[in-house]
Amino acid sequence: MTRxxxxxxxxxxxxxxxxxxxxxLLVLATGxxxxxxxxxxxxxxxxxxxxxxxxxxxxxVAGRPHLLTRGWAAFKTRPGIxxxxxxxxxxxxxxxxxxxxxxxxxxxxxxxxxxxxRWATPAEVGDAIxxxxxxxxxxxxxxxxxxxxxxxxxxxxGLLAGLTVNAVFAFGEEYGWRGVLAEELAxxxxxxxxxxxxxxxxxxxxxxxxxxxxxxxxxxxxxPLFCAITVPLAFLLxxxxxxxxxxxxxxxxxxxxxxxxxxxxxxLVDAHRLVAPPVGLAAAxxxxxxxxxxxxxxxxxxxxxxxxxP
Numbered sequence: 423m424t425r426x427x428x429x430x431x432x433x434x435x436x437x438x439x440x441x442x443x444x445x446x447l448l449v450l451a452t453g454x455x456x457x458x459x460x461x462x463x464x465x466x467x468x469x470x471x472x473x474x475x476x477x478x479x480x481x482x483v484a485g486r487p488h489l490l491t492r493g494w495a496a497f498k499t500r501p502g503i504x505x506x507x508x509x510x511x512x513x514x515x516x517x518x519x520x521x522x523x524x525x526x527x528x529x530x531x532x533x534x535x536x537x538x539x540r541w542a543t544p545a546e547v548g549d550a551i552x553x554x555x556x557x558x559x560x561x562x563x564x565x566x567x568x569x570x571x572x573x574x575x576x577x578x579x580g581l582l583a584g585l586t587v588n589a590v591f592a593f594g595e596e597y598g599w600r601g602v603l604a605e606e607l608a609x610x611x612x613x614x615x616x617x618x619x620x621x622x623x624x625x626x627x628x629x630x631x632x633x634x635x636x637x638x639x640x641x642x643x644x645x646p647l648f649c650a651i652t653v654p655l656a657f658l659l660x661x662x663x664x665x666x667x668x669x670x671x672x673x674x675x676x677x678x679x680x681x682x683x684x685x686x687x688x689x690l691v692d693a694h695r696l697v698a699p700p701v702g703l704a705a706a707x708x709x710x711x712x713x714x715x716x717x718x719x720x721x722x723x724x725x726x727x728x729x730x731x732p
Contacts, residue, residue, distance in 0.1 A: 426609050427484075434480040434603055439626055441472025446629035456633035466630065470591040473598025473626075480602050489601045493668055504668065509585075511666040512674040515658055516584065518716070519679060520577055522708035523699045527690060530697075530704055538704060539693025544568055550688045569689050576685035584678025592677035593670065599623050599656070600663050600672045612660070620656030624649030636701045643696055651701055654709035655679070661716050 445465045449456060456462050481488050497504045530538030542550070547569060584592070599619055607615035628645045631637060637644025659672040666672075683700035690698055699705040 424609060426607060430480050430484055431603070431606050433483060434476045434598070434606065435622060435626075437476035437479055438473045438598055439629075441469045441475075442626060442629040445469050446633055449633055456630065456635055466635070467591045469630070471594035473603075474594040477598040477602035480606065484606075489597060489605075489669065493670065496667065507666045508668050508671045508674070511662050512584070512671040512678075513581070515662045515671075515675050515716070516581060516678045518712045519658065519675070519709065520580075520682060522712045523682075523686075523705055524573065526704045526708040527686065527699050531690070535697075535704075537694035537697030537702070539690040539698055541569055542689050542691045546691055547572060547688055573685060573689060576682055580678045580680075580682025580685075583681030584674045584676070588677030588681050589670075589673050590677075592680065593673035595623075596659065596663075596669050596673040596676055600659050601669045604660065604663075616656050616660045617653060619660075620653035621649055623656060624652035627652075637695055640696055644701075647696060647703065647706070648701060650703070650706040651709065654706065654713040657713035657717060658709065661713070664721070 445468070449462060449465065454462055478488060527538065528541075529535075531540050534540075583589075599622075603619055603622070604615060607618060609615075610618065625645070627635065627648055631641045631644045631648060634641060636648065655676075659675060662675055663669050663672045679700075686693070686699045694702065696702050697704055699708070
Protein backbone atom coordinates (compact mmCIF):
# COMPACT_ATOMS: atom_id res chain seq x y z
CA MET A 423 0.00 0.00 0.00
CA THR A 424 1.57 3.26 -1.18
CA ARG A 425 -0.98 5.72 0.20
CA UNK A 426 -3.40 5.92 3.08
CA UNK A 427 -6.95 4.88 2.22
CA UNK A 428 -8.67 7.37 4.49
CA UNK A 429 -12.05 5.84 3.81
CA UNK A 430 -10.93 2.67 5.57
CA UNK A 431 -9.35 4.68 8.39
CA UNK A 432 -12.68 6.46 8.89
CA UNK A 433 -14.50 3.11 8.81
CA UNK A 434 -12.23 1.65 11.45
CA UNK A 435 -12.42 4.66 13.73
CA UNK A 436 -16.16 5.05 13.32
CA UNK A 437 -16.79 1.47 14.44
CA UNK A 438 -14.20 1.68 17.23
CA UNK A 439 -15.58 4.97 18.57
CA UNK A 440 -19.13 3.62 18.51
CA UNK A 441 -18.13 1.33 21.39
CA UNK A 442 -17.33 3.90 24.10
CA UNK A 443 -20.09 6.21 22.85
CA UNK A 444 -22.69 3.44 23.18
CA UNK A 445 -21.36 2.44 26.60
CA UNK A 446 -21.42 6.05 27.80
CA LEU A 447 -25.01 6.50 26.64
CA LEU A 448 -26.01 3.23 28.32
CA VAL A 449 -24.42 4.30 31.61
CA LEU A 450 -26.17 7.66 31.47
CA ALA A 451 -29.52 6.10 30.56
CA THR A 452 -29.36 3.62 33.46
CA GLY A 453 -28.15 6.16 36.01
CA UNK A 454 -24.95 4.26 36.75
CA UNK A 455 -21.94 6.03 38.26
CA UNK A 456 -18.78 5.20 36.34
CA UNK A 457 -16.33 3.15 38.37
CA UNK A 458 -18.74 2.68 41.28
CA UNK A 459 -19.35 -1.01 40.79
CA UNK A 460 -18.64 -4.17 38.80
CA UNK A 461 -21.17 -3.30 36.07
CA UNK A 462 -19.23 -0.31 34.76
CA UNK A 463 -15.96 -2.25 35.13
CA UNK A 464 -17.41 -4.97 32.91
CA UNK A 465 -18.65 -2.42 30.40
CA UNK A 466 -15.21 -0.84 30.30
CA UNK A 467 -13.63 -4.22 29.60
CA UNK A 468 -16.12 -4.92 26.82
CA UNK A 469 -15.30 -1.55 25.26
CA UNK A 470 -11.68 -2.67 24.88
CA UNK A 471 -12.79 -5.42 22.50
CA UNK A 472 -14.52 -3.06 20.06
CA UNK A 473 -11.30 -2.08 18.19
CA UNK A 474 -10.86 -5.79 17.47
CA UNK A 475 -14.26 -5.83 15.75
CA UNK A 476 -13.41 -2.62 13.92
CA UNK A 477 -10.16 -4.18 12.76
CA UNK A 478 -11.85 -7.31 11.45
CA UNK A 479 -14.35 -5.27 9.44
CA UNK A 480 -11.62 -3.02 8.05
CA UNK A 481 -9.50 -6.01 7.03
CA UNK A 482 -12.50 -7.57 5.32
CA VAL A 483 -13.12 -4.38 3.34
CA ALA A 484 -9.41 -4.15 2.49
CA GLY A 485 -9.45 -7.76 1.29
CA ARG A 486 -6.41 -8.87 3.25
CA PRO A 487 -6.02 -11.80 5.66
CA HIS A 488 -6.76 -11.14 9.31
CA LEU A 489 -3.79 -10.06 11.41
CA LEU A 490 -4.58 -12.87 13.82
CA THR A 491 -4.27 -15.42 11.02
CA ARG A 492 -1.00 -13.95 9.81
CA GLY A 493 0.37 -13.74 13.32
CA TRP A 494 -0.48 -17.36 14.05
CA ALA A 495 1.15 -18.50 10.81
CA ALA A 496 4.34 -16.62 11.72
CA PHE A 497 4.23 -17.98 15.28
CA LYS A 498 3.98 -21.62 14.11
CA THR A 499 7.10 -21.42 11.98
CA ARG A 500 9.40 -20.93 15.02
CA PRO A 501 7.26 -21.05 18.19
CA GLY A 502 10.13 -21.18 20.66
CA ILE A 503 11.82 -18.10 19.26
CA UNK A 504 8.45 -16.36 18.91
CA UNK A 505 7.63 -16.93 22.58
CA UNK A 506 11.05 -15.69 23.67
CA UNK A 507 10.72 -12.56 21.55
CA UNK A 508 7.16 -11.80 22.69
CA UNK A 509 7.79 -12.22 26.41
CA UNK A 510 11.35 -10.92 26.38
CA UNK A 511 10.62 -7.63 24.65
CA UNK A 512 7.36 -7.18 26.56
CA UNK A 513 9.12 -7.67 29.90
CA UNK A 514 11.84 -5.19 28.90
CA UNK A 515 9.37 -2.45 27.99
CA UNK A 516 7.23 -3.12 31.07
CA UNK A 517 10.30 -2.84 33.29
CA UNK A 518 11.26 0.45 31.64
CA UNK A 519 7.75 1.85 32.06
CA UNK A 520 7.54 0.79 35.71
CA UNK A 521 10.97 2.24 36.47
CA UNK A 522 10.04 5.54 34.83
CA UNK A 523 6.68 5.87 36.60
CA UNK A 524 7.96 5.02 40.06
CA UNK A 525 11.10 7.05 39.44
CA UNK A 526 9.16 10.20 38.60
CA UNK A 527 6.86 9.57 41.57
CA UNK A 528 9.84 9.28 43.92
CA UNK A 529 11.53 12.34 42.44
CA UNK A 530 8.39 14.44 42.58
CA UNK A 531 7.70 13.40 46.14
CA UNK A 532 11.26 14.10 47.33
CA UNK A 533 11.23 17.54 45.69
CA UNK A 534 7.76 18.31 47.07
CA UNK A 535 6.45 19.13 43.59
CA UNK A 536 2.88 20.44 43.92
CA UNK A 537 0.37 17.76 43.07
CA UNK A 538 2.85 14.88 43.17
CA UNK A 539 1.94 13.92 46.72
CA ARG A 540 4.09 11.91 49.12
CA TRP A 541 4.68 8.25 49.90
CA ALA A 542 2.06 6.79 52.20
CA THR A 543 2.88 5.20 55.53
CA PRO A 544 1.86 1.55 56.09
CA ALA A 545 -1.00 2.78 58.28
CA GLU A 546 -2.26 5.07 55.50
CA VAL A 547 -2.03 2.24 52.98
CA GLY A 548 -4.03 0.04 55.33
CA ASP A 549 -6.67 2.75 55.67
CA ALA A 550 -6.85 3.13 51.88
CA ILE A 551 -7.28 -0.61 51.40
CA UNK A 552 -9.94 -0.70 54.11
CA UNK A 553 -11.81 2.11 52.34
CA UNK A 554 -11.89 0.04 49.16
CA UNK A 555 -13.02 -3.15 50.92
CA UNK A 556 -16.69 -4.20 51.06
CA UNK A 557 -18.71 -2.82 53.95
CA UNK A 558 -18.29 -4.95 57.08
CA UNK A 559 -14.98 -6.54 56.10
CA UNK A 560 -11.73 -5.84 57.92
CA UNK A 561 -8.07 -5.97 56.97
CA UNK A 562 -6.01 -8.00 59.46
CA UNK A 563 -3.08 -6.01 60.91
CA UNK A 564 -0.59 -8.53 59.54
CA UNK A 565 -1.69 -7.64 55.99
CA UNK A 566 -0.62 -4.00 56.43
CA UNK A 567 2.60 -4.47 54.46
CA UNK A 568 5.44 -1.94 54.13
CA UNK A 569 4.99 0.31 51.11
CA UNK A 570 8.07 -1.07 49.35
CA UNK A 571 6.82 -4.64 49.65
CA UNK A 572 3.39 -3.62 48.43
CA UNK A 573 4.89 -1.88 45.40
CA UNK A 574 7.01 -4.94 44.56
CA UNK A 575 3.95 -7.18 44.79
CA UNK A 576 1.95 -4.78 42.63
CA UNK A 577 4.64 -4.78 39.94
CA UNK A 578 4.63 -8.57 39.86
CA UNK A 579 0.84 -8.70 39.92
CA GLY A 580 0.70 -6.20 37.04
CA LEU A 581 2.94 -8.40 34.90
CA LEU A 582 0.92 -11.49 35.79
CA ALA A 583 -2.29 -9.68 34.84
CA GLY A 584 -0.67 -8.57 31.60
CA LEU A 585 0.11 -12.18 30.77
CA THR A 586 -3.39 -13.45 31.59
CA VAL A 587 -6.77 -11.80 31.96
CA ASN A 588 -5.71 -8.23 31.12
CA ALA A 589 -3.97 -9.45 27.98
CA VAL A 590 -7.26 -10.75 26.59
CA PHE A 591 -8.94 -7.35 26.70
CA ALA A 592 -5.76 -5.42 25.87
CA PHE A 593 -5.40 -7.59 22.77
CA GLY A 594 -8.76 -6.27 21.63
CA GLU A 595 -7.35 -2.75 21.64
CA GLU A 596 -3.91 -3.65 20.33
CA TYR A 597 -5.31 -5.61 17.40
CA GLY A 598 -7.01 -2.40 16.36
CA TRP A 599 -4.56 0.36 17.25
CA ARG A 600 -1.12 -1.22 16.87
CA GLY A 601 -2.40 -3.78 14.37
CA VAL A 602 -4.95 -2.78 11.76
CA LEU A 603 -4.83 1.01 12.13
CA ALA A 604 -1.03 0.96 12.16
CA GLU A 605 -1.06 -0.93 8.87
CA GLU A 606 -3.59 1.47 7.36
CA LEU A 607 -1.50 4.49 8.36
CA ALA A 608 1.87 2.96 7.47
CA UNK A 609 2.29 5.08 4.29
CA UNK A 610 2.59 8.15 6.54
CA UNK A 611 5.86 6.81 7.95
CA UNK A 612 6.54 5.33 11.38
CA UNK A 613 6.62 8.55 13.38
CA UNK A 614 3.61 10.30 11.87
CA UNK A 615 1.54 7.11 11.82
CA UNK A 616 2.31 6.38 15.47
CA UNK A 617 1.66 9.98 16.50
CA UNK A 618 -1.73 10.03 14.79
CA UNK A 619 -2.61 6.64 16.24
CA UNK A 620 -1.76 7.88 19.73
CA UNK A 621 -3.99 10.93 19.35
CA UNK A 622 -6.92 8.94 17.94
CA UNK A 623 -6.48 6.34 20.66
CA UNK A 624 -6.58 9.01 23.36
CA UNK A 625 -9.67 10.70 21.93
CA UNK A 626 -11.35 7.30 21.72
CA UNK A 627 -11.42 7.32 25.53
CA UNK A 628 -13.15 10.72 25.68
CA UNK A 629 -16.75 9.45 26.14
CA UNK A 630 -15.71 7.41 29.17
CA UNK A 631 -13.43 10.13 30.55
CA UNK A 632 -16.43 12.48 30.39
CA UNK A 633 -18.19 10.03 32.72
CA UNK A 634 -15.34 10.29 35.23
CA UNK A 635 -12.95 7.58 33.99
CA UNK A 636 -9.42 8.27 35.34
CA UNK A 637 -10.02 11.97 36.07
CA UNK A 638 -13.38 12.28 37.81
CA UNK A 639 -14.75 15.81 37.73
CA UNK A 640 -11.56 17.03 36.02
CA UNK A 641 -12.58 15.32 32.78
CA UNK A 642 -12.35 18.55 30.78
CA UNK A 643 -8.61 18.63 31.38
CA UNK A 644 -8.50 14.86 31.40
CA UNK A 645 -9.30 14.37 27.72
CA PRO A 646 -6.27 16.27 26.32
CA LEU A 647 -4.09 15.05 29.18
CA PHE A 648 -4.95 11.44 28.42
CA CYS A 649 -3.90 12.05 24.82
CA ALA A 650 -0.57 13.18 26.27
CA ILE A 651 -0.43 9.75 27.94
CA THR A 652 -1.53 7.68 24.93
CA VAL A 653 0.88 9.31 22.48
CA PRO A 654 4.09 8.13 24.23
CA LEU A 655 2.35 4.85 25.06
CA ALA A 656 1.59 4.45 21.36
CA PHE A 657 5.27 4.88 20.56
CA LEU A 658 6.21 2.33 23.24
CA LEU A 659 3.65 -0.22 22.11
CA UNK A 660 4.54 0.26 18.44
CA UNK A 661 8.20 -0.24 19.35
CA UNK A 662 7.55 -3.47 21.20
CA UNK A 663 5.43 -4.81 18.35
CA UNK A 664 8.17 -4.06 15.85
CA UNK A 665 10.95 -5.50 18.00
CA UNK A 666 9.09 -8.65 19.00
CA UNK A 667 7.52 -9.20 15.61
CA UNK A 668 4.04 -9.71 17.11
CA UNK A 669 1.19 -7.51 18.27
CA UNK A 670 0.72 -9.92 21.19
CA UNK A 671 3.74 -8.34 22.90
CA UNK A 672 2.04 -4.95 22.80
CA UNK A 673 -1.06 -6.51 24.38
CA UNK A 674 1.03 -7.86 27.27
CA UNK A 675 2.62 -4.47 27.96
CA UNK A 676 -0.76 -2.73 27.68
CA UNK A 677 -2.39 -5.21 30.05
CA UNK A 678 0.50 -5.02 32.52
CA UNK A 679 0.38 -1.22 32.53
CA UNK A 680 -3.32 -1.34 33.33
CA UNK A 681 -2.61 -3.91 36.03
CA UNK A 682 0.01 -1.87 37.89
CA UNK A 683 -1.55 1.59 37.48
CA UNK A 684 -3.90 1.29 40.44
CA UNK A 685 -1.11 0.93 43.00
CA UNK A 686 -0.34 4.65 42.79
CA UNK A 687 -3.73 5.43 44.30
CA UNK A 688 -2.69 3.50 47.39
CA UNK A 689 0.93 4.55 47.85
CA LEU A 690 0.72 8.27 46.98
CA VAL A 691 -1.01 10.57 49.45
CA ASP A 692 -2.34 14.04 48.51
CA ALA A 693 -1.47 13.44 44.87
CA HIS A 694 -3.49 15.21 42.18
CA ARG A 695 -4.70 12.99 39.36
CA LEU A 696 -3.84 15.64 36.75
CA VAL A 697 -0.23 15.76 37.95
CA ALA A 698 0.91 12.46 39.47
CA PRO A 699 1.18 8.96 37.98
CA PRO A 700 -0.37 6.93 36.57
CA VAL A 701 -2.33 9.31 34.29
CA GLY A 702 -1.07 12.76 35.29
CA LEU A 703 1.33 15.09 33.52
CA ALA A 704 4.33 13.56 35.30
CA ALA A 705 3.43 10.15 33.87
CA ALA A 706 3.18 11.60 30.37
CA UNK A 707 6.66 13.10 30.71
CA UNK A 708 8.13 9.88 32.11
CA UNK A 709 6.60 7.76 29.35
CA UNK A 710 7.81 10.26 26.77
CA UNK A 711 11.39 9.93 28.00
CA UNK A 712 11.24 6.12 27.84
CA UNK A 713 9.68 6.18 24.37
CA UNK A 714 12.30 8.61 23.06
CA UNK A 715 15.11 6.49 24.50
CA UNK A 716 13.81 3.28 22.96
CA UNK A 717 13.14 4.83 19.58
CA UNK A 718 16.68 6.17 19.54
CA UNK A 719 17.97 2.57 19.48
CA UNK A 720 18.73 1.65 15.84
CA UNK A 721 16.50 -1.01 14.33
CA UNK A 722 17.90 -4.19 12.88
CA UNK A 723 17.02 -4.85 9.27
CA UNK A 724 15.11 -8.00 10.17
CA UNK A 725 13.14 -6.53 13.04
CA UNK A 726 9.88 -5.81 11.24
CA UNK A 727 6.64 -7.30 12.50
CA UNK A 728 6.27 -10.87 11.30
CA UNK A 729 2.49 -10.73 11.53
CA UNK A 730 2.29 -7.56 9.44
CA UNK A 731 3.19 -9.42 6.29
CA PRO A 732 0.17 -10.14 4.07
